[in-house]
Structure formats: structure tokens, C-alpha cells
């Protein structure tokens with residue numbers, strides 16, 4: 001009897017286990033991020049993550065090793081990739097490449113940095129002298145009291161405001177970068193918003209490029225992520241940059257470029273938003289209009305040189321030597337006032353002649369993002385070739401498109417005036433087509449934000465001219481959305497369920513616990529179309545991956 005009961009219980013257990021296996025989420029993935037396979041140690045670290053995950057039910061690894069720049073990789077890279085691939089096979093973990101980022105430049109930037117999206121500089125004045133025409137900056141675009149030397153009490157002259165003088169902002173004559181004084185910001189918690197900012201409004205010329213710099217010193221500043229140097233016009237942020245300050249550091253010069261776009265005045269802010277503690281000193285700001293620096297050269301970013309009256313358009317290669325920036329690098333801020341236009345013998349440009357010169361330059365967003373132009377045909381040639389190499393090398397069954405956070409577009413001659421929602425949808429459709437051309441039947445996933453009206457698919461988005469609303473109507477319905485966001489996002493998941501897209505939830509983001517993951521699992525259990533989850537850290541925090549895998553084993557989907 002006892003034996004029979006045991007057998008019956010065992011049988012029941014097996015049936016339950018079968019049911020449980022059939023009912024759990026089919027996609028249980030881990031995001032492998034922060035390794036470029038540049039050294040052998042990468043492989044050992046990745047192997048540990050894969051083994052830990054596989055032991056707890058993880059069955060997919062989404063990897064970002066720069067797999068859309070395969071034509072640039074070394075034999076050592078491929079040797080390491082082979083090892084990772086073999087480990088995945090051994091552990092029964094599917095290797096899922098992520099490729100084709102537009103918002104972060106991705107592999108395309110290693111093919112051709114001139115495919116960056118461009119902001120226009122229009123009709124900048126030049127004067128021809130001694131065989132070259134040189135840019136003439138607008139001397140009126142200047143900051144007042146930028147050395148912080150003029151003050152009364154704790155109030156600095158020339159600035160539109162600095163937060164709470166004598167409470168948050170102070171004149172400091174002991175700690176300064178140059179001259180006799182600097183501004184010190186502290187006691188951020190005394191301000192309801194944690195503000196500790198300095199602002200000055202400046203007149204600029206529309207569609208010109210400016211270089212802004214400030215000297216900064218910190219002492220136990222926190223959180224350092226609350227520090228920003230921003231240029232605002234209306235409700236637009238013309239230069240969304242981040243600088244990675246250290247909590248305590250000696251004087252450091254921060255520099256950035258911005259384009260005035262259609263504005264005649266801008267508000268320049270430096271300081272803390274949401275500061276909690278510590279001290280920040282600012283001193284010796286500078287602002288100057290600059291000429292041709294980081295000049296983009298591709299079909300959609302032409303250089304135009306005209307006479308001052310606009311009647312004559314001069315010819316590149318004949319009236320002036322091609323304006324080529326040998327130091328072109330969208331990731332750095334160049335020095336100097338800009339390249340001269342060399343005037344060869346036979347040029348129609350006369351000595352002393354005034355000119356109007358137009359060009360395009362790229363823009364660095366946050367600390368590392370350089371957006372590509374989605375309308376430049378060469379982009380798709382690169383995608384096609386890399387899709388071919390990817391198929392040859394990895395034979396992927398599934399691929400994630402890295403199409404998140406596309407911060408620019410609609411500003412160069414190739415994409416200006418286009419329907420940005422359609423351009424976004426067409427770009428992703430063509431990426432998927434390239435993948436399927438070389439890997440027939442491959443399933444394509446995409447980060448969700450640029451196709452989600454509750455996330456980034458809307459107007460007034462960063463430096464984009466145009467509106468991404470409706471982008472989701474321009475992509476194939478068989479694409480799977482990798483939905484992301486820190487806390488659970490009910491509206492977002494429901495939006496894709498209603499629009500008929502399958503979803504995978506990419507959650508986690510380096511917390512010390514799985515609270516958000518538990519919330520997402522609960523939400524997914526109530527929403528149709530969720531096919532699985534991806535443990536997604538950005539700081540190599542994989543300690544909670546086993547617990548994440550165990551949570552998924554218990555989780556049950558709502559159904560297709």
C-alpha cells in the first residue's frame with residue numbers, strides 16, 4: 001500500500017512537472033553586456049554567467065559583441081566567439097545576437113563615421129584673404145561675468161539666476177579656478193527640487209554651432225548623475241550631454257558643442273538637478289561660435305559656399321578645395337575656430353570677398369551616443385553586408401535589433417521633411433529584410449521604445465525634427481517587442497498586446513533585488529502575448545541571475 005502510494009505520488013509528480021514545463025514561459029534569457037571579446041578573460045567571465053544561468057533554467061543569451069562589424073574583427077575575436085558559441089551549445093542556451101543600432105551608432109560607425117546624423121550650420125559668414133576663406137565668428141554671442149569675478153554679497157552679476165544665493169549658491173574666494181572668486185553650490189537638500197543651478201540667457205544666431213565650456217570641481221558630490229550642463233530653448237534641450245563627474249575631483253574643464261537650430265536665444269544652465277549632498281564649484285565658463293569643425297561629408301550633408309548676396313553658388317574642387325576634416329571624430333569636441341576654405345588658383349572667389357558657407361556637423365548625446373541618419377542609402381549596404389557575415393558566422397535563429405533611443409533625425413538633407421514614424425518603421429523593416437535575405441526564417445526582435453507611444457515613439461523627442469508617433473504601424477507584425485523600462489509598465493505591455501505584437505520583457509537594471517522583476521512577472525501573467533523575460537544588467541551585475549531563473553520557473557503566462 002505504502003509502495004503503491006509512493007508510486008502514485010511519483011506519477012502525479014511527473015505529470016505536474018510536465019504540466020509545469022509546458023506552462024512556463026518559453027523564452028528565459030540573459031543579456032550579456034559589457035564584453036567585446038577583446039581579451040581571453042572575457043570568455044571566462046561570460047562562460048561563468050552562462051553556466052550559472054543554464055543551471056537555473058536560462059535558455060537564451062542575447063549578446064552584444066559588436067556583431068554588426070564582423071568585417072572589422074580579428075582572428076582572436078572569432079576564436080573567442082567560437083568558444084562562447086560552443087559553450088552555448090553545450091549548455092543548450094540559444095545564442096541570440098543583437099545588431100544594427102542607429103541610436104548608438106553601433107557597428108556602422110566603425111564602417112563610416114560620416115553616416116552620423118547631421119545638424120545644419122546655415123550661411124555662416126566667411127571672408128577670403130590670402131588664398132583662403134575663413135569663418136568670422138559672431139562676437140556678440142558671449143557670456144557675461146563668465147569668470148565669476150563680479151558679485152555683491154552672494155549674488156553674481158550677469159546671470160539670470162543662480163539658485164538660492166546665500167543658501168545653496170555662494171561666492172567662494174578661497175576655492176576658485178582663476179581670478180579671485182568662483183561660485184560654490186551646496187545644501188541641495190534645502191531646495192525642494194534639489195536644485196543647485198546657474199543660468200544665463202544668451203543671444204545666438206539660428207543654425208550656428210557653438211562651443212561651451214566650464215571648469216568644475218567637486219567634493220563628495222552626490223549623486224553625480226544629477227549634474228548637467230544644458231542648453232535649453234523653449235522646451236527643447238539642444239545639448240543633452242552627460243559628463244561622468246567623480247564625487248570628489250579637482251578642477252576639470254567640461255566642453256561641448258551645440259547647434260542653435262531655429263533659436264535666437266538659448267538658456268545655458270550648469271549645475272545640479274536633484275542634488276542630495278556635497279559641493280560643486282563652477283568657474284571660468286566660455287562660449288564661442290565656431291566654424292567648420294567635425295564637418296560631415298556624405299550625400300545628405302553637402303557643403304555649400306555662396307556669395308554674400310546668395311547669387312553665386314561656388315563649386316567645390318574648382319572655386320575651393322573640398323572641405324575635409326582630417327580630424328573628424330563625432331566623439332570629441334575639437335579645438336580651434338574651424339577649418340579654412342582653401343582657394344586654388346583659378347577660383348572665382350576674389351580677395352576680400354564675403355561668403356555664406358553652410359555645412360553639417362554630428363552631435364554627441366549623453367556621453368556616447370551618436371545617432372545615424374536612417375535615410376542615407378549607404379547605411380543599408382552596410383546592414384546587408386553585415387547580415388551576410390552574421391548568417392555565415394552564427395546562423396542565428398533569432399536576432400535582436402538594437403533600435404532603441406534614436407535621439408536625432410530629420411535634420412540633414414537626406415531625411416529632412418520625411419515622415420519620421422515611417423522612416424523609423426522602414427529602417428527596421430529593411431534591417432529585418434537584410435537579416436532574412438541571408439538567414440531565411442530568422443525571427444526578429446526589436447527594443448520596444450521607438451515603437452511605443454507611451455515611451456519614445458512621439459514628437460518633441462530629443463533633437464529629432466518630426467514625430468515618431470505611429471512608427472509601430474510601419475513594421476511587420478511578426479516582430480517581437482523587447483519591452484523595457486525600470487518599474488513595471490502596464491500601459492506599455494498592454495499597448496503591444498492590443499496592437500498584436502508578441503513581447504519579451506527586458507527587466508532588472510542592476511538593482512540589489514528582484515522587486516521590479518517580480519512586478520513584471522505579475523503584470524505579464526495578466527497580459528496576453530508575453531513570451532518570456534530577459535535578465536538585463538548594464539553593469540555586469542549577474543549575481544541575481546540564478547534567483548531570476550528560479551522565479552521564472554514558477555511564473556505562468558496569460559497565454560498568446
Ligand SMILES: [Zn+2]
Nearest residue numbers: 373412414415
Ligand atoms: Zn539625416
